[in-house]
Amino acid sequence: MTDTPQAVEVNCTTGEVTTRPLTADEIAAQAVAAQAAADQAAAQEAQDKAKADAKASAMAKLAALGLSADEVAAIL
């Protein structure tokens, strides 16, 4: 077992399976992909929070107008 990440390649024509260490470029690309994934997760979380906040605000405003909780739930 080595500390260097390993890439596995399956040749679909010959059936040969090759395992090799990642190149420096591939390791760098993996770091970029990880950052992109983290960015996407953060953006999704922010989007979800904004949506939840907007819903809570809408529910509060509707309740202030006199709608019951069941009535608010029925239209949201």
Added chain:
Amino acid sequence: MASTYTLISSQVLASSASSVTFSAIPATYTDLVVRASARSDFAGNDEIFVIRYNSDSAANYSFRYLQVNGSTAGSGAFSNRTTEWALYTNGNSATSNTFGNLEMYIPNYTSTSSRPYSSFGVGETNASSPAMIAVLAGLYQGTSAISSISFAPGNGTNWLSASSFYLYGISNA
């Protein structure tokens, strides 16, 4: 309607690996299907698949997705990126010894024009934390027929042992 569903190749990892690639894919089928059951070393519940066709690192990949995390729905869209994604599978904080599931469908993979693909994935987190589920529509804008597909974890470093990847060919005749 597809009349054949042929296993082209498979890989079940005996030890951790940072990527799995199917290369030299025969151009003798109409469509491709990938089934994967995977878990990464990411210290979180949810992992994504980072996909490249033909080792193409140009900005030729776009996708849109719908997802549900517990009871919260979300969506996103990305264009002209250097990798394609498929969502979701398990990270290493998911329930021990569970693996997420992915199915991808790639129609007309020998075309040299833009090719769409679709995926459906779900994490198998059988604990108090919610599972992630997503459907995704992607577009590969490379100009060569797809002859290789690689899968790497986007959050973690390695796919863990026993992660499995299966590539099927679909023929219409």
